[in-house]
Amino acid sequence: MADSKSKAPVTTQTNPRGIPAAPFIDNVSDYVSSRDEVEPTLRSFQEMISKYQFMEVNTQRRGQGLREKIPDIKKTLEMVRFLKLRKEANPDTDLETNFELNDTLYARASVSPAEMEEVYLWLGANVMLAYPLDEAEKMLAEKLTAAESSLAHCEEDLEFLREQITTLEVATARVYNWDVVQRRKEKADGKGDDTK
Template identity: 80%
Template sequence: MADKQPTIETQTNPRGIPVAPFVDNVADYVSSRTEVESTLRSFQEMISKYQFMEVNTSRRAAGLREKIPDIKKTLEMVRFLKLRRDSTTPSSLETNFELNDTLYARAAVDPEDTEEVYLWLGANVMLAYPIGEAQGMLDEKLSAAQLSLANCDEDLEFLREQITTLEVATARVYNWDVVQRRKDNPDEMEK
């Protein structure tokens, strides 16, 4: 029967980002001075990976911060149309709607005849939804975007903590190595 290799479990945050190793006692962490260079290289590599994750998470958070107001604005308009449609005093309303970033058109909308709305899904795709379904979808989309933004903010804080932990660990290992070298060659340090 083959021996099973023990599995090493790495601690992670809720989205699977690994926790950086904390070096409490450098002498225990680095078993010999020959391991110092590889340990320092390993720490620098981990810092680079955390910084890469930080940049990507920041971009994702920025995109969400941009999308959330648009979703809220669209949801507000869908709710307004639904409210006007359900009201007992039907009246046409005149509005300007956006065709492009700087191009608007004037339209008269009769809320009573408005059964569906058209929503941009992205990638130049627009779809028609019944008003109630559009409101439900936008509510879900808004809550998902807000949750994702909260997760991004939490991950950014976590990543910054891990980078700081590794920077401190790097300094501790480096300083330990300097002290060991001084102990081994006290004559060289006096020159």
């Protein structure tokens, strides 16, 4: 393993969600003091790149899930607001509507104002709960805000992860090139190791 005292100080910078920043190597000879440290350093960089790529894939999946969920939340919130407005505007008139049973199957329904006191919302995992209209609107608005915030964080994290991967790829190339230059110098000086 590389001698820790020969390395530049390791920073513990992270993004707001705790993803650590990749080390930036300003001067390779300060970071790697001898050729014996090159291989462990390159392996360490490859390991970090793999970890960042793993985080990137998971963040992309989470973002995709949120992109699919947000339109459903918006649609449900709009429907709750519509029912609320309709109930307030026409408290004595039934609401005639078509509602979706499946992707291509609709049913006609008549909803009385007394039945518009509450809505039933799917919460996931085959769970449905009844909510009063005001409570449903508040809960859906909070869920929408949280989902949009999470999506913004995912996009920010993806950008940060891509920057860290690029930083490590550049650092890998710089360490590798430094090693090539050192080998050439040793070979020119007659100290080269013919086995490498």
